[in-house]
Every structure is written in structure tokens, then in C-alpha cells.
Amino acid sequence: MRSGQSENRICFAHTVFLTHKSIPASCFFASPASYFDFLYPNLCGTPMAQTLPFAPDFSKGLLPAIVQDAKTLDVLMLAYMNEEAWQKTLASGEAHYFSRSRNKLWHKGETSGNVQKIVALRIDCDSDSILLLVEQVGGAACHTGRRSCFYREMKDGAIRLCSPQIFDPEAVYKR
Amino acid sequence: MRSGQSENRICFAHTVFLTHKSIPASCFFASPASYFDFLYPNLCGTPMAQTLPFAPDFSKGLLPAIVQDAKTLDVLMLAYMNEEAWQKTLASGEAHYFSRSRNKLWHKGETSGNVQKIVALRIDCDSDSILLLVEQVGGAACHTGRRSCFYREMKDGAIRLCSPQIFDPEAVYKR
Numbered sequence: 107m108r109s110g111q112s113e114n115r116i117c118f119a120h121t122v123f124l125t126h127k128s129i130p131a132s133c134f135f136a137s138p139a140s141y142f143d144f145l146y147p148n149l150c151g152t153p154m155a156q157t158l159p160f161a162p163d164f165s166k167g168l169l170p171a172i173v174q175d176a177k178t179l180d181v182l183m184l185a186y187m188n189e190e191a192w193q194k195t196l197a198s199g200e201a202h203y204f205s206r207s208r209n210k211l212w213h214k215g216e217t218s219g220n221v222q223k224i225v226a227l228r229i230d231c232d233s234d235s236i237l238l239l240v241e242q243v244g245g246a247a248c249h250t251g252r253r254s255c256f257y258r259e260m261k262d263g264a265i266r267l268c269s270p271q272i273f274d275p276e277a278v279y280k281r
Numbered sequence: 282m283r284s285g286q287s288e289n290r291i292c293f294a295h296t297v298f299l300t301h302k303s304i305p306a307s308c309f310f311a312s313p314a315s316y317f318d319f320l321y322p323n324l325c326g327t328p329m330a331q332t333l334p335f336a337p338d339f340s341k342g343l344l345p346a347i348v349q350d351a352k353t354l355d356v357l358m359l360a361y362m363n364e365e366a367w368q369k370t371l372a373s374g375e376a377h378y379f380s381r382s383r384n385k386l387w388h389k390g391e392t393s394g395n396v397q398k399i400v401a402l403r404i405d406c407d408s409d410s411i412l413l414l415v416e417q418v419g420g421a422a423c424h425t426g427r428r429s430c431f432y433r434e435m436k437d438g439a440i441r442l443c444s445p446q447i448f449d450p451e452a453v454y455k456r
Contacts, residue, residue, distance in 0.1 A: 160435055160440050170359055184410040228432075229431065231432070250406050256404065256410075260403075268403065
């Protein structure tokens, strides 16, 4: 960790904790106490070598969130999170993002029913990128109906479509 | 594709092609003609259902680039690309990024020797996120010496370290 960051981050995490006391009964965490463990793993005997709290650094703005299928390990999509999206994801166990095009919170699957159930969350070394391992309900993450948004691939000098069509977007996103 | 985007993207791709005529002999592509195939796959009989050229839309600014190990499918890191980084990656077959902290082009592995050899490239549905499938030379992508930058994981209510230490960063990044 770079010097000077530790204290700020702990203060930041502490603020998050203090401003989210009312964690619903259906919370992804068993109790507020386990959320405290989550933020301060080093204080609670969990096997973390670092003192860095497990919290993204939203002081940097919107953070990219990579979504990976927990079973196949296919990368499904990339979206963005703000603090509210992160908290809603933690509280519900389903992926929430911040939609840049609609400029508002986005519960993935709210229209199509194809929600993303959180299996695991990871944060990178700089705490400014998030990785979600998910169970993709319905089998497709892309608004085009393909399993992955990354369905165009260049490999060995050729371009191909590399992700199957799962649903018809015209049928799912009724206008 | 949303209406109105197609023409702009084709114009953009065309500009890219015209301004990068001098592709080196060691290019990732066999020839400028194959780079043309790359940008206009729909014109060349390759199996692409879309008319969208295979080119990221850098008019949106720096684009996030997810790096995935081509064999294990572990997500190793997330970095950012600009047009120059994308072109250098295509031309060399090794990952180049734009370093936001150093504000300059970054050939990953230029200091450590741990370059990333491109196995495949993917672009998402909105052409504003990139996925690189790579062979990670040295086995570690993170400046901390861990295999993945995403080495902190929350799963089943517990925090753990989920990516092994491959090298000692003090020994590799000599100061």
C-alpha cells in the first residue's frame, strides 16, 4: 500500500459503515456485524494479509465493474458502479450498476428478468476496479440477447462471433 | 445497433485504416489487407452477422480493457487504452495500455519483462470496452507480484486472498 492511503481508506470505509446501519433482513450479509467483518477483515481474524478494507474507492468516480460467469468464467459484460450501486448489490445479492446512458441506478435484469446473482466479489489492487462473479439468470447478459456482450472476437487473424444468441431482444424488451 | 451509429463507426474505422497505412512487417496481421479484413469483416466473407467494424470507439475517450488469462480464464487486471495503445497492441501482438497515473503509453511488462502476448481480442456490443485474452509471461499481472490484481475476494460472507504470490515486487521493480 502506498503511504497515506491507509488512513483515508479506513475513514472512508468507516463512513460507509456508519451511513448504512439499516441493512435489511434479506441482506447479502447475515448481520451488520458480518458487514463490519467485510469492511475490516484484518481486525476480525479472517485470512487477509493486507490492512486494506474490502471497499472500492469511489472517491475516484464511477468504477468499472467486470462481470464474469462464476461457472464458465466467460466475461459477460462491463458496467459501472457508484457507491449506491455497490451498496444495493451488497444488500440484495443481485448486481446493481449506474447506467451512464440513463444517468441513474440500474438493477440489471429489472426489465428482462435476467438478474445477476452474486457468487463472489473481488476488488483490484488499487481499489478502483470491481469484479463480480455471478450466476446469470436466463443465460444471457447482453441486451442483444447474446450470452456475453463481448461476442465479437479477433483470433488468429480472423473475426468471428464467439458468444451464442440466447434470446430475442425484441421479444424480451417489449416497447 | 442503434440507428445513426453505423455510419459514424464505419467512417471512424475508415479513418483509422487510412491513417495507419504503414503497418510494420512484424505486424500482428499478415498484411495491410488482413487489417482491412479486420476492420470490415462483413465485406470479406468472414462469419460476422453484424456490419459493425471490429474497432473500439475511442471517440468516447479512454476505454477500459479487461485482461483475461487465455488458458485459466482468470481475470488478471483492468487497464485503459487509447487509440495509440490499441494500434500498438495490434501491431506488436503484445498488450499496450495508456497509463492514467503516468499519463503516457505503457507497454505492459516493459520493466518487469512480464509482457502479455495477445491470444485473442474481443470488443463489446457498444464498442466501448475491450477484452484481451493473453498469455501472461512470468505468470503474474499485478505489480504486487500476485497472479491477478483481483486478489481480494468476498465469498459466502468471508474475505480471503484468492490469487497466489508469484514474484517479489521488490526484486523485480528495482529502484
